Amino acid sequence: MITFQLADMLRKYSLYILLINFIYQYYVFFHWYLSNQQIQIENAFSMGLIAFLAGIIFILFVHIIYFPKSLNDSAQIPTYPPLIMLLSLNLGFLGGISNLYLFQLYSLPNFLDIFRSSNLGFFIIIISFVIIYLSVGLFKKNNEDPNPTTASNKLITSGIFKYTRNPMYLALVIFQIGIGMSLSFLHISLMSIITVYFLHNYVIKKEEVYLKKLFGKEYDRYLNNSRRWI
Numbered sequence: 001m002i003t004f005q006l007a008d009m010l011r012k013y014s015l016y017i018l019l020i021n022f023i024y025q026y027y028v029f030f031h032w033y034l035s036n037q038q039i040q041i042e043n044a045f046s047m048g049l050i051a052f053l054a055g056i057i058f059i060l061f062v063h064i065i066y067f068p069k070s071l072n073d074s075a076q077i078p079t080y081p082p083l084i085m086l087l088s089l090n091l092g093f094l095g096g097i098s099n100l101y102l103f104q105l106y107s108l109p110n111f112l113d114i115f116r117s118s119n120l121g122f123f124i125i126i127i128s129f130v131i132i133y134l135s136v137g138l139f140k141k142n143n144e145d146p147n148p149t150t151a152s153n154k155l156i157t158s159g160i161f162k163y164t165r166n167p168m169y170l171a172l173v174i175f176q177i178g179i180g181m182s183l184s185f186l187h188i189s190l191m192s193i194i195t196v197y198f199l200h201n202y203v204i205k206k207e208e209v210y211l212k213k214l215f216g217k218e219y220d221r222y223l224n225n226s227r228r229w230i
Contacts, residue, residue, distance in 0.1 A: 011065055022058040025051035026093075030183050041101045048097035055090040059083050073151040075210035077203045081148065084203070085172040085195050089179065092191030099187075112186055121182025128175035134160045135167045148207065155215045157222050165226050169199045196229075204228060 029051045032039065039047075063079050071077070099105055138159045139146040146168065160167045173192050180189030211219050 015061065015065075018054075018058040018061050022051075022054045025054040030185075034184065045097055045101035048093065048101065052090055052094045052097070055086065055093075059086055059090070068149050071149055074149050075203070075207040077148055077206050081169055081199060081203050082172060084198050085176055088191045088195040088198070089176050089188050091194075092180070092188040093185065095191070096185055096187030108186055115181050115186060115189065116184040118182045118184070121178045121180070124174055124178030124181060128171040128178060131160065131167050131171035131174070135171070148203070152211065152214060155211065155218055155222060157226070162226060164230055165222070165228055166199075166204055169204065170229055172199070200228070 029047050032044070032047065063083055067079055136146055138156055138161065142154050142156050144152065144154055144156065164170055173195050176192045176195055177189045180186050180192075208223075215222075
């Protein structure tokens with residue numbers, strides 16, 4: 001019992017440390033990136049690469065340690081949906097720093113510069129938080145767990161779920177777009193297309209199969225009265 005508690009505590013503190021390091025390394029990079037400070041291009045790439053690796057380590061840790069080894073009574077999804085978004089965000093960041101400081105193969109079109117806005121990006125991030133808040137609130141109201149690796153006991157069709165069947169996944173995509181805009185790093189925002197692709201094909205469709213099997217005609221009626229995204 002004591003050994004189990006120690007292992008659980010170790011996992012929890014390791015998670016916090018890796019998360020803090022992930023955020024800190026991104027902060028270090030973007031504190032420089034958004035400033036007027038000049039550094040050698042090799043140092044800029046190295047600083048970005050450290051932030052990328054911190055993100056990858058955090059994502060792998062969460063998946064390996066916390067994602068269930070088998071999904072017996074839930075949708076057969078490959079990992080936690082927020083990890084898909086974070087991986088896409090992180091890969092977008094890697095692609096951006098690689099092009100800016102290593103290969104320099106292309107430049108993003110100038111018209112995209114209108115999306116480099118901290119104010120607009122922050123507003124979009126707030127929208128994503130509101131959607132998450134409304135969605136989680138409905139799960140709690142219906143005594144359901146928003147974790148997609150747990151069993152569903154009730155089909156939620158009210159509130160924001162009347163308008164989109166997957167508001168929390170929509171919020172993840174909106175959040176990623178907002179982060180890229182607020183940091184003036186549009187590779188992150190553009191990679192939201194990849195996030196949509198993987199959420200759509202490897203999470204949402206698998207959840208639909210699971211919910212169809214679980215709720216039958218009730219779910220069919222819900223499909224006819226609502227949309228997957230927006």
